Amino acid sequence: MKLIQLILIIGLLLILISYFRWFRSAVMDKLLIAAIMVAGIVLVVFPNVTTRLASWLGVGRGADLVFYLFIVAFCYLILLVYAKIKKLEQQLAELARRQALMDAQSPSTPA
Amino acid sequence: MGSEIFIIIPVYNEAAVIAQTLHEVMKTGHKIIVVDDGSSDGTGAIVKTFPVYYLRHHVNIGQGAALQTGMDFAKRHDAAAVVHFDADGQHRASDIGKLLKLVLEDGYDVVFGSRFLQHQPVNMPFTRRIFLKLARYVNWLFTGILLTDAHNGLRALSYQAIYLIRFSENRMAHASEILSQIRDYELRYCEVPVTIDYTAYSRNKGQSLWNSINIIFDLLFKKINR
Numbered sequence: 001m002k003l004i005q006l007i008l009i010i011g012l013l014l015i016l017i018s019y020f021r022w023f024r025s026a027v028m029d030k031l032l033i034a035a036i037m038v039a040g041i042v043l044v045v046f047p048n049v050t051t052r053l054a055s056w057l058g059v060g061r062g063a064d065l066v067f068y069l070f071i072v073a074f075c076y077l078i079l080l081v082y083a084k085i086k087k088l089e090q091q092l093a094e095l096a097r098r099q100a101l102m103d104a105q106s107p108s109t110p111a
Numbered sequence: 112m113g114s115e116i117f118i119i120i121p122v123y124n125e126a127a128v129i130a131q132t133l134h135e136v137m138k139t140g141h142k143i144i145v146v147d148d149g150s151s152d153g154t155g156a157i158v159k160t161f162p163v164y165y166l167r168h169h170v171n172i173g174q175g176a177a178l179q180t181g182m183d184f185a186k187r188h189d190a191a192a193v194v195h196f197d198a199d200g201q202h203r204a205s206d207i208g209k210l211l212k213l214v215l216e217d218g219y220d221v222v223f224g225s226r227f228l229q230h231q232p233v234n235m236p237f238t239r240r241i242f243l244k245l246a247r248y249v250n251w252l253f254t255g256i257l258l259t260d261a262h263n264g265l266r267a268l269s270y271q272a273i274y275l276i277r278f279s280e281n282r283m284a285h286a287s288e289i290l291s292q293i294r295d296y297e298l299r300y301c302e303v304p305v306t307i308d309y310t311a312y313s314r315n316k317g318q319s320l321w322n323s324i325n326i327i328f329d330l331l332f333k334k335i336n337r
Contacts, residue, residue, distance in 0.1 A: 020335045083336050086329075093176040093281050096168040100146065100180050101187070107142075107162035 004058050005068065012072040020079060029080060036073050113191030113270050116141050116211065117164075121177030122198035123148040126157055133161045135204040136196060144184055145198075146177040174264075175278040175285030182273055191215070193273055197264045206305040210267035213301060220272040220298035221289070223258060224265035229304030236309065246323065253330050254290035258302055262286050265305055272298055284326045 019028075043050055043066060050062025059065050118141050122129055129145075136143055143163040147155045149171035158165050166180055178195055185193050192214045194207050206224060213222045226235075227243075246261035266289075268276065275296045278285045293300050 017335050024336075079332075079336075082332065086332070086336075089172075089281055090279065092170070093172045093179075096149075096170055096172050097176065097180045097183065100166040100168050101184055103167065104184060105159065105165040107164060108159075 002060075005064075008057070008059070008068050009071060012068070013075065016072055016076050016079070019076075020083075032076065033080075036077075039069075113189050115185075115189050116192050116194075116215075117144050117181070117185045117188070117190055118142070118194045118196050118207065119144045119146065119178060119181035119185065120196050120198050121146045121148055121174050121181065122150060122154055122158070123171060123174070123177075124150045124152045124154060125198045126150070126152040126154045128200045129154055129198055130157055130161075132196075132198050132200050133158070133163065136207070137161070137163075139204055139207050141194075141207070144181045146181045146184075148172060148174065148177040173281035174283060175288070176281040178285065179278040182268075182276075186273060190273055191270050193268050195264055195266045195268075200310060201307050202265045203306050203308065206265060206303075207267075209303055210265070210305075213303065214267045214269045218269075218299065219267075219301050220269040221276075221293055221300040222267040223260065223300065223302045224263045224305030225258065225260035225302040226263060226305060226307040227259045228302060235307070239309075242323070249323075249327060250287050250290055253287055254294055256290045256294055256300075258290070260302065263305070263307070280329065282325070282329075283322060284329050287326065287330055 047062070050065050052062075054060060054062045054065040057065065059068070118136055118139070120132070120136065120143060122145055125132070133143065133145070143161075145158045145161075145163050145165050147158065147165065147167040149168050155165070155167060164184065166184060168177065168180065182190075182193060192211060194210060196202050196204075196207070202224070210222045210224060213219045243261050247258055250261050251257040262283075264286075275298065276289060276292050278288060280288045292298075
């Protein structure tokens with residue numbers, strides 16, 4: 001693996017983590033997903049874009065660049081879904097807890 | 112500052128041993144809160160025949176969540192201290208007294224039972240021993256607190272601890288989460304030697320390696336997801 005590849009991947013992953021840590025919001029999430037989709041469409045319509053971008057970065061083929069970006073986009077989407085699942089689990093726990101507390105049974109005979 | 116003491120026992124599908132466990136804990140004379148975390152094997156029916164408080168999650172959420180539900184109930188019932196106690200028979204009811212003494216008389220906020228402090232554990236599987244030794248360093252990495260026993264469910268909490276500590280980790284990561292909260296709130300804590308009994312029954316359960324990978328991932332994820 002070339003140095004530039006490593007730097008790109010690490011750099012992008014760091015951006016990903018800082019986004020999660022400090023800059024997240026529901027709107028940003030949707031915008032980023034939309035951006036990923038749009039980028040995908042653009043790359044399909046203008047395949048030369050990646051080739052020129054890649055040689056400018058010194059990466060190699062355009063396909064390689066797309067691959068690295070895809071790794072990061074994939075990690076992002078996975079983390080997004082996982083965060084959503086965690087949030088749902090917490091809400092589920094709160095609901096189950098509320099019900100449990102409401103239906104609590106006292107000892108039928110003194111302890 | 113509360114006046115009641117509660118033993119909180121979270122339980123999930125322990126129909127085979129829960130009666131035995133409850134018999135033992137009842138000998139201490141303390142009030143018992145059993146939180147049934149969605150058991151489907153008839154555990155609930157057995158528990159209801161005992162003179163205990165019985166709460167039930169209708170779906171299985173996790174041990175951490177069950178403990179928190181028990182603590183919320185204890186708070187509403189004038190708790191001065193609580194003890195967390197496992198349902199599967201690994202803990203000894205006779206150890207409860209020494210944990211409570213440290214909370215009620217010596218002013219500790221959280222007292223952890225440790226199986227490694229005094230005597231060597233009875234019948235402990237070798238892999239489990241290694242695993243727990245490693246786990247305590249993982250906890251130390253994340254929380255700065257180094258205990259001798261990373262994953263002992265036997266704990267006592269003071270009035271202050273009950274109100275400050277809140278388990279947001281629903282599953283098993285609560286053992287690590289409680290440490291970071293102890294550090295954040297600067298609570299007084301200590302460990303006491305307790306005995307853990309590894310019966311053939313409980314050997315088949317216990318933390319699997321996969322589960323610990325889950326826990327580490329959740330801890331890391333919490334660090335980046337604010």
